Amino acid sequence: MDSSSAFDIDAHAALVTGAWTFAAAALIWAEILWLRHQQSRAERTAKEVNERWHPLLSLASFGMLPEKLPPLRQKEHRAFLTLWVYFQTSVRGDAREVLSQVARQLHCDALALRMLARGNRGDKLLATVVAGHLGLQAALAPLRAQAESKDSVLSLQALHSVLRIAPDSGAALISLCVQREDWPVAQMLPSLRPVSGQLTAPLLAALELPQPSAVLRALQLLAGLRAALELNAQQRLLHFDSPALLTEALTLIDHPSLLNDLRRLLRHPDERVRTATIDTLARIGNAGDLDTLGVLLCDLSWRVRNSAARAIVSLPGGGTSALRRIADACTDRYGRNMADHVLADMALTI
Numbered sequence: 001m002d003s004s005s006a007f008d009i010d011a012h013a014a015l016v017t018g019a020w021t022f023a024a025a026a027l028i029w030a031e032i033l034w035l036r037h038q039q040s041r042a043e044r045t046a047k048e049v050n051e052r053w054h055p056l057l058s059l060a061s062f063g064m065l066p067e068k069l070p071p072l073r074q075k076e077h078r079a080f081l082t083l084w085v086y087f088q089t090s091v092r093g094d095a096r097e098v099l100s101q102v103a104r105q106l107h108c109d110a111l112a113l114r115m116l117a118r119g120n121r122g123d124k125l126l127a128t129v130v131a132g133h134l135g136l137q138a139a140l141a142p143l144r145a146q147a148e149s150k151d152s153v154l155s156l157q158a159l160h161s162v163l164r165i166a167p168d169s170g171a172a173l174i175s176l177c178v179q180r181e182d183w184p185v186a187q188m189l190p191s192l193r194p195v196s197g198q199l200t201a202p203l204l205a206a207l208e209l210p211q212p213s214a215v216l217r218a219l220q221l222l223a224g225l226r227a228a229l230e231l232n233a234q235q236r237l238l239h240f241d242s243p244a245l246l247t248e249a250l251t252l253i254d255h256p257s258l259l260n261d262l263r264r265l266l267r268h269p270d271e272r273v274r275t276a277t278i279d280t281l282a283r284i285g286n287a288g289d290l291d292t293l294g295v296l297l298c299d300l301s302w303r304v305r306n307s308a309a310r311a312i313v314s315l316p317g318g319g320t321s322a323l324r325r326i327a328d329a330c331t332d333r334y335g336r337n338m339a340d341h342v343l344a345d346m347a348l349t350i
Contacts, residue, residue: 049079132161170195243270271301287317298332
């Protein structure tokens with residue numbers, strides 16, 4: 001092949017590459033322009049919805065049902081539901097029911113069901129919230145299926161809505177709550193607290209699961225729900241081998257008959273367990289624990305020393321004077337320094 005032929009081939013390849021590059025750039029710009037157009041259109045619609053519906057929803061939020069409602073146009077659906085959810089989450093009591101009446105008159109219940117069935121991810125999320133606030137029984141089946149989906153946000157919101165619609169289903173959902181590590185415990189608690197009475201038994205049953213992560217979440221949920229456990233249940237909690245599980249379980253102990261078991265745990269090799277035990281003794285212990293805590297004021301762990309000093313102050317028969325007396329008798333300078341630190345900290349907060 002001569003040099004002129006090679007040059008022709010290279011020029012052709014460069015021309016083709018340039019054409020494809022130009023076409024790709026044109027497509028990208030077209031996509032950007034389309035997205036900007038869609039965003040601008042959505043902003044205009046949101047503004048129109050706010051001007052048209054905000055006064056009526058404001059009236060409903062004060063518990064007054066508007067005499068006549070204009071029709072809800074199709075292009076307003078998403079923006080209206082978003083505004084409606086804002087009002088629904090901002091009020092309490094009878095006003096919520098009046099807002100729900102407005103939504104039903106505008107057929108938002110049927111709209112939410114359609115969005116759950118055929119909408120995109122954003123539509124489904126919005127419809128999930130709306131269905132929960134409206135108490136749509138017809139939405140329970142798709143919401144339960146959505147609660148088992150891999151989407152963390154959609155599934156967690158489905159949990160909230162199912163509990164709004166059918167509070168008695170809380171016990172059946174506990175297996176999901178303890179298994180799904182992508183659901184933050186703190187975000188589940190607001191919906192679980194109203195039905196906490198029915199959750200203690202299934203959460204205690206979950207403590208027998210083989211997965212330590214599920215057991216830990218069950219303990220965290222019990223603590224977050226402030227479950228009142230009977231003595232036999234609390235005794236079970238003190239027999240975890242895992243320091244992480246035992247540390248979490250100690251937050252649930254409040255029965256005085258377990259004080260001797262707790263005192264034995266003060267010698268546990270894990271500082272997390274010793275610290276949690278001291279914190280539990282600070283809640284349910286007595287003056288007889290002061291000397292034992294005085295010994296722990298010399299513990300190798302800073303956390304243990306700090307908890308011991310604060311527990312001495314809070315226990316019956318203790319107080320700042322008791323901490324000062326115990327610290328003065330302490331031969332360990334780290335123990336004395338911790339007592340000084342806690343006393344100075346408490347003096348600043350008075």
